[in-house]
Amino acid sequence: MVVLDTNTLIRFFTKDDLIKAEKVKKLIESDEELYVPDVVFPEIEYVLLSFSYNSSRQKVLIAFKFLASKNNIYVSKHVKNAIEIYENSSLDMADCIIASSSKGNLLASFDRDLLLLKGVKVYW
Secondary structure (H helix, E strand, O other): OOEEEEEHHHHHHHOOHHHHHHHHHHHHHHHOOOOOOOOHHHHHHHHHHOOOOOOHHHHHHHHHHHHHOOOOOOHHHHHHHHHHHOOOOOOOOOHHHHHHHHHEEEEEOOOOHOOOOOOOEEEO
């Protein structure tokens, strides 16, 4: 299995370095089993929404859905659920992963927006 990091995926989505973007494209289109760690998703969001790339939340969502839809790319069940939360809320991806991870448990947080999310069980 090959682990994809944030830098690799940013090259792919932005094509800001065409040689590197093409390498990643070939890897993604190959039969190789790939894995994207949970932490990469908030990093992708942060980088794409930054001043440097000035992307939109919708484009970030498209990138997330693309990664989760590929048969040869493994993403955790928490990330798959977090992508749905991201699509239907204004929370950032880190909070969406936290919300997803807390399903069926109590969440100890002071983040009002996170605690107001439907399905989140509040500890305090």
